[in-house]
Amino acid sequence: MTKQRAEDDLDVLFAAARKDPPLPSDAFTDHMRQMAVAATPMATVTPDAPTSSAFAWLRAPWIWSAGTAFASALVVGVFVGINPPTAVLDATAQIFETPDLWDVSGYGAYGETTGDLL
Amino acid sequence: MQGDDADLLVAMGQGDVRAARALSDRLTPRVYAQAFRMVGRQDVAEDIAQDALMRLWNIAPDWDRHRAKVTTWIYRVTANLCIDYLRKQRFVGSDELPDVADTRPSVADQMHQSVRHDALQSALMDLPERQRQAVVLRHLEELSNPEIAQVMDLTVEAVESLVARGKRKLTEILSPKKAALGYADQKV
Known part of the structure; x- marks a missing residue:
């Protein structure tokens, strides 16, 4: 017996207490x-995630x-x-029978018929 | 909530209430247990735990994680508060010192395990304060000797000596109670 035995017994008590x-x-808890x-300064709750609904659509995966x-x-x-480019002018000439994009824009036609504004 | 104690304390100091709750839930049982084992009374242990934790909450915004471990700091504060309380009680008189065994259910009414718990707590209360503190921190809170040295502001050798003497004394105190503790067939 012994000192070692006594220490072992004590260790059993300690283990049980732990x-x-x-x-x-x-x-109390x-x-x-x-x-x-x-006691927390500025006691504010940290949000789980940004929650601004006005910009929620920006988080859609296809939007970018x-x-x-x-x-x-x-x-x-x-x-x-x-x-x-030349190819566009050629196509314009072929379709509208004029190489000038201005002629098919509507602005020139309007100016010619009214005689004013343009 | 995850994170070590220092992470939670720093977060709390920055206004994170969830960290405050998590740290409170983590530390309250440990601080209370340490205090109870030192003073042996629930009401006093609660007062001491509250005092120690409030001190920690108050310094949260200024906590320097490199200065000390949170647990070392809180164990130290708790230990000092317990010593203060016990010293005041000594001046008041031994009549008001708690008698742990008497405030609890009788041995006959308890299960074996509970008997052992009470016997250990009662024996701890019979140790000198410093020995009790060292034994509690070493064998019940499972701090290392260097950590205890920090908590108690002692050398590691002094801690080893206190623990060894405390255990010897505990063995002497518990030896006559070996039958009640279930060690009747053994030589304690």
């Missing part, structure tokens, strides 16, 4: 939780590819309008 520690009451919240395609079409359209 397994079943003194627990605070539920009321709740109270401490409330105290912690009250659609936007990119629209912007590309706009740039190409402006470029063609200002500096039309």
